[in-house]
Amino acid sequence: MSTLDIKTKTIWELLSERGRKVGVINDPCSYPALQVNGFLVCGMLWPGGEQPYTYPESLAAELEKAVPNYIVDVNLHNKEKIEIAKELFRSIDTRLQASLYLMKQHDWDLFWTVFTESDRAQHRLWAAWDKTHPRHADEPEELRTAVLDLYEKLDAAVGAILAEVEQETTVFIVSDHGFGPFYAAFDLPKWLLDEGYIVERGEKAFLKSALKKIGVFDEVASVYKAVRKPFEKEIAYGTNKFKSQEASTEDYFAKLDWSKTRAYYTLDGGIRINLKGREPYGIVSVEEAEELKEQIRSKLLEHKFPNGEPVFRYILTQQEAFNGPYSHFAPDLVVAINHTGYNGSLKGNKYLMPSNHNTGEHTPYGVFIACGKNIKQGQKVEGASLKDVAPTVLYHLNEPLTIEMDGRALTEIFTPEFSTKHPVERKGTSYRQPLSTEGEEMFEDEAVADKLRSLGYIQ
Numbered sequence: 050m051s052t053l054d055i056k057t058k059t060i061w062e063l064l065s066e067r068g069r070k071v072g073v074i075n076d077p078c079s080y081p082a083l084q085v086n087g088f089l090v091c092g093m094l095w096p097g098g099e100q101p102y103t104y105p106e107s108l109a110a111e112l113e114k115a116v117p118n119y120i121v122d123v124n125l126h127n128k129e130k131i132e133i134a135k136e137l138f139r140s141i142d143t144r145l146q147a148s149l150y151l152m153k154q155h156d157w158d159l160f161w162t163v164f165t166e167s168d169r170a171q172h173r174l175w176a177a178w179d180k181t182h183p184r185h186a187d188e189p190e191e192l193r194t195a196v197l198d199l200y201e202k203l204d205a206a207v208g209a210i211l212a213e214v215e216q217e218t219t220v221f222i223v224s225d226h227g228f229g230p231f232y233a234a235f236d237l238p239k240w241l242l243d244e245g246y247i248v249e250r251g252e253k254a255f256l257k258s259a260l261k262k263i264g265v266f267d268e269v270a271s272v273y274k275a276v277r278k279p280f281e282k283e284i285a286y287g288t289n290k291f292k293s294q295e296a297s298t299e300d301y302f303a304k305l306d307w308s309k310t311r312a313y314y315t316l317d318g319g320i321r322i323n324l325k326g327r328e329p330y331g332i333v334s335v336e337e338a339e340e341l342k343e344q345i346r347s348k349l350l351e352h353k354f355p356n357g358e359p360v361f362r363y364i365l366t367q368q369e370a371f372n373g374p375y376s377h378f379a380p381d382l383v384v385a386i387n388h389t390g391y392n393g394s395l396k397g398n399k400y401l402m403p404s405n406h407n408t409g410e411h412t413p414y415g416v417f418i419a420c421g422k423n424i425k426q427g428q429k430v431e432g433a434s435l436k437d438v439a440p441t442v443l444y445h446l447n448e449p450l451t452i453e454m455d456g457r458a459l460t461e462i463f464t465p466e467f468s469t470k471h472p473v474e475r476k477g478t479s480y481r482q483p484l485s486t487e488g489e490e491m492f493e494d495e496a497v498a499d500k501l502r503s504l505g506y507i508q
């Protein structure tokens with residue numbers, strides 16, 4: 050996964066092409082560094098090593114001179130939790146120094162810096178401070194306050210940045226999600242196989258069905274280890290992590306009988322139908338697909354934790370979850386597991402797995418704070434979404450939103466003096482490539498594409 054997988058222009062590309070100056074530090078998925086009107090420092094998913102991580106490339110040397118040992122992305126791979134915590138603290142220090150330095154040295158209309166350390170810390174260290182987490186007692190004593198200390202450090206970093214910006218500057222503090230405990234995962238690959246949606250080919254599949262009949266199936270299900278590997282282990286770092294996850298999934302998929310497999314899982318935790326005309330060895334007709342999706346959804350929604358709480362928060366179809374010309378790349382079913390539903394023992398449960406290296410997980414609600422000359426004091430924001438952030442920032446810079454942006458400018462947070470003078474406008478496109486040449490390369494047969502289009506599978 051890289052910058053090139055993002056189909057629409059980021060806010061800094063839009064501003065760059067409109068002649069505005071931008072500075073971007075550590076945005077996830079910003080490698081390879083795109084050319085912008087200003088500068089960009091890559092973050093999460095940078096592959097590491099000698100790969101360039103800045104635009105312009107020469108900026109790296111300048112940055113490393115100003116901030117020796119700058120951490121582009123914290124590498125958690127193969128590290129003890131205490132070492133991870135130390136590294137995260139160091140990372141905040143270097144990110145703050147880099148932010149302060151670049152903010153002063155360069156001109157910008159939008160300066161955007163991302164601290165990913167709170168996310169990493171809560172994934173890995175949540176149970177250390179949460180007394181109610183079943184893994185709490187296993188965590189090192191030294192890490193009891195690590196998450197809270199890290200937030201204090203981040204708060205101080207925000208304070209240090211605020212102290213340096215000019216009075217006139219508007220500041221947005223945004224998180225892209227909240228956090229909560231992670232108690233249990235659901236073994237979707239195993240469930241799909243047991244239910245017969247995934248069918249393995251050859252002797253293995255035969256052996257399995259024979260063993261299933263005589264009741265020793267679960268003891269010898271070693272193949273699942275390969276399936277689960279991408280979900281359980283921190284395999285590598287940066288983009289290499291995704292590559293190795295993809296490779297082990299591909300290895301497993303190569304063992305499947307695609308002439309019998311009706312639905313399979315995706316690396317982002319969703320389910321795809323083996324749809325005729327769309328998937329390389331598709332067997333499910335579009336008419337059957339509708340029924341199949343409903344069947345899978347209703348079966349999964351029946352799953353309950355031992356305390357009666359539902360295992361899934363929701364399951365949406367692709368059409369319910371997404372729109373736009375690239376939505377057919379998404380899973381056909383988007384599956385949201387209720388990670389916090391139950392914190393008791395999962396012993397003996399076939400599909401529920403206890404939390405492993407991650408004891409914290411994302412929750413839907415994040416933070417949105419705005420302050421500055423044009424911002425109303427004390428105004429509460431209701432019903433805002435992550436999709437509203439870029440439109441709101443563009444609006445504040447007197448720039449039109451693009452035609453396709455889903456979100457809205459949160460005009461209610463601005464003073465009447467500002468908002469009455471600035472109507473919301475939409476102009477130009479978000480797409481990087483003309484739609485006629487991209488997005489439908491997977492549909493070679495135009496007739497099939499037409500049919501899928503008429504049924505809403507593609508747009």
Ligand SMILES: [Zn+2]
Nearest residue numbers: 168169172411
């Ligand atoms: Zn995260």
